[in-house]
Amino acid sequence: MLYQACAGHTTGLTHDDITVRTCWDADRLDLGRVGVTPHPSRLCTDFAKRPATIKWADGRAAFGVIPTMVEDEWGIDLQPWR
Numbered sequence: 001m002l003y004q005a006c007a008g009h010t011t012g013l014t015h016d017d018i019t020v021r022t023c024w025d026a027d028r029l030d031l032g033r034v035g036v037t038p039h040p041s042r043l044c045t046d047f048a049k050r051p052a053t054i055k056w057a058d059g060r061a062a063f064g065v066i067p068t069m070v071e072d073e074w075g076i077d078l079q080p081w082r
Contacts (some may be wrong), residue, residue, distance in 0.1 A: 014044050021045055029054065032061030 002016065005023035015021050021044035026036045029048060037058050040049040047053055059065075070076050 013042075018045075029057035032058040033064070035062070048072045 001017060001019050002023075003019070005020045008015065008020070008026050009027050012020075012024060015024070025043050025045050025048035029043055031038050038048075038054055038055065040051075043049045043054075
């Protein structure tokens with residue numbers, strides 16, 4: 001599944017597996033980091049296609065917001081990447 005998600009993340013439109021679709025949506029919803037707002041037609045899940053989801057994700061990505069849970073719960077310090 002991970003191979004399929006990585007191999008098709010740029011060109012894949014949809015996939016039978018919800019895990020692959022979710023991976024693609026997560027990546028596409030983070031496109032604000034490079035100045036691109038995701039378009040619903042390029043998203044796979046109904047939740048990701050919601051205007052409110054796109055607005056929230058795009059705003060978070062565009063401003064480089066890193067949720068505190070990334071470091072607090074997952075133990076990943078992303079500050080050096082900024």
